Amino acid sequence: xxxxxxxxxxxxxxxxxxxxxxxxxxxxxxxxxxxxxxxxxxxxxxxxxxxxxxxxxxxxxxxxxxxxxxxxxxxxxxxxxxxxxxxxxxxxxxxxxxxxxxxxxxxxxxxxxxxxxxxxxxxxxxxxxxxxxxxxxxx
Numbered sequence: 001x002x003x004x005x006x007x008x009x010x011x012x013x014x015x016x017x018x019x020x021x022x023x024x025x026x027x028x029x030x031x032x033x034x035x036x037x038x039x040x041x042x043x044x045x046x047x048x049x050x051x052x053x054x055x056x057x058x059x060x061x062x063x064x065x066x067x068x069x070x071x072x073x074x075x076x077x078x079x080x081x082x083x084x085x086x087x088x089x090x091x092x093x094x095x096x097x098x099x100x101x102x103x104x105x106x107x108x109x110x111x112x113x114x115x116x117x118x119x120x121x122x123x124x125x126x127x128x129x130x131x132x133x134x135x136x137x138x139x
Contacts, residue, residue, distance in 0.1 A: 062090050 032042040032049070052060075069075065069083045115123040 059093075062086060066090065 029046070032046040035042045035045055066083065066087060069079070075083065112123060112127070115126075
């Protein structure tokens with residue numbers, strides 16, 4: 001039963017003390033929503049991006065362009081300079097990829113060493129599961 005003064009009792013809620021509802025699903029459509037209508041269709045861009053990222057598309061174009069340019073017998077000096085710059089950029093990007101993959105492998109190695117100390121049996125099972133041939137390859 002409520003006390004007779006409950007009508008006059010102040011209700012104070014501090015931030016975060018009441019019902020807090022928050023949608024935590026990331027919204028990544030902001031990038032494609034920022035495409036101006038005269039520059040392209042944002043829905044088409046997002047679907048194309050799901051097929052191949054911009055980096056993947058540029059990588060394939062770069063590989064093809066370098067391959068075709070190297071087969072040319074003679075390039076004018078400006079084209080030759082652009083080809084050398086493109087090869088340099090391609091090499092730098094490959095170096096970045098290699099460094100990131102090496103860092104990832106080192107991180108995995110460190111985690112496995114830590115797991116071996118704390119959970120040796122589970123770590124052994126994990127490693128033997130990784131060595132077993134699988135039906136589908138993620139490579």
